Amino acid sequence: MARSTVADNQLILQRAADSCRDLDDLRYRLHAIQKRLAKIREHPPASSAAADGHIARDEVLTGLLHEAYTLQFQISTLLSATEEPIPERQRITKATGESN
Numbered sequence: 243m244a245r246s247t248v249a250d251n252q253l254i255l256q257r258a259a260d261s262c263r264d265l266d267d268l269r270y271r272l273h274a275i276q277k278r279l280a281k282i283r284e285h286p287p288a289s290s291a292a293a294d295g296h297i298a299r300d301e302v303l304t305g306l307l308h309e310a311y312t313l314q315f316q317i318s319t320l321l322s323a324t325e326e327p328i329p330e331r332q333r334i335t336k337a338t339g340e341s342n
Contacts, residue, residue: 271309278306282299
């Protein structure tokens with residue numbers, strides 16, 4: 243029983259470490275989107291005609307919006323994965339107060 247609890251704990255720790263790395267990656271990507279948005283606000287895309295500039299800007303903003311929604315979905319998926327239930331063996335051990 244103690245070995246299985248240790249294995250369960252190692253699995254939980256590995257998932258937590260993986261989740262932290264994934265969150266760091268998502269945070270970096272979100273920061274990159276924020277920087278690109280700030281750059282667009284400060285310096286709209288150059289174009290020979292004003293209408294073309296607005297079209298180019300809209301395309302960039304649409305792409306950034308798509309990236310943001312993708313990140314939001316990935317974050318939601320990651321958070322739901324970290325909320326997995328405690329394995330049955332561990333739940334029983336905690337409920338009965340047995341030492342491992």
